[in-house]
Amino acid sequence: MNVTTIGIIGGGQLGRMLAMAAARLNVRTIILEPQSDCPAAQLASEQIVAQYDDPSALEALSRACDVVTYEFENVPVSAAEHLQATVPVYPPPKALEVAQDRLTEKRFLNDCGIATADFRAVDSQQDLDLALADFGGRGVLKTGRFGYDGKGQRVFRSSADMPTGVFHAMGGVPLILESLVPFEREISIIAARARDGTVLAYDPAENVHRNGILHTSVVPATVSESTAAAAQDAAKRLLDALGYVGVIGIEFFVMADGGLIANEIAPRVHNTGHWTEAACVVSQFEQHIRAVTGLPLGDPCRHSDCRMTNLIGDEIEDVASWLQRPDVLVHLYGKAEARPGRKMGHVTELTGPKTPSNG
């Protein structure tokens, strides 16, 4: 095996789970993260404590690693491009560029033939008034960049809601207004593309959010075989168009007729794929390590039905009771302080042997 050391930009729980999967394959990991003793560094071989775009840290990372990847999508594109001059960076920086800006993301998805909510760029209050009038007073206003877990969003449900001063209240930054999608449920697909172009996808998960944060992911999702196949097909088109290597997460709204509307993409391992750790032989984390190191992809089939629940904030106090239950995998992230809204861990309950998708 040629590759022995992977650099991971970002030190959160996703980096931690990547480091664990890498270790089982004799792959060393070096984490670049400004916060020392971060969740990923607790399990990695080494940490470089520096900002993500620190030139000397990037230089040290590229010298020490055979390939560099990342665990969150707000890595500066310039840092990823700079690294790429000396070391392979997977997924490609282009994927970061597309995922970091909701307008670019929607246009790219549409160019791949993947439907999204109708949208308008909003760069002033006047733009917002016009766009809302276009959408009958209903829509979801989001910051164009750096939004996550429902942060930087505002929902308008009727024309009685017509806002004044909202553009400035949201920071005067570029925004996007999306039409309000009357979806029936939310699903996501976790797929991987290998260096040789092979694409494999896990079964879609059905996701429930609370206060904009993922609460549960359940597999199988309540969707028909054809909706599941359409999600996998969309993932393949997107991955091929990006010349992608690694794991991606794509979130979709499912409409009453089974049609899919893509909401957003995450060019990394994804919270809605944590269930793969308990219900598949090869998890999304190992799949990502395999893809970026040029190893063959693993079988994404699951052996069980399951439900993954995030432990958020003081839900971490329920761990003792989760540990009493059979068929539950508990995964904790090594975070000292349980602040509200902070993801502290997750649990995956195996709910029975695999049943087909149940739409």
Ligand code: AMP
């Ligand atoms: P996001 O940050 O884009 O993932 O949005 C967070 C959550 O807000 C989604 O999971 C949906 O539940 C809801 N949401 C986002 N965009 C829309 C939309 N255009 N129409 C309806 N609901 C939305």
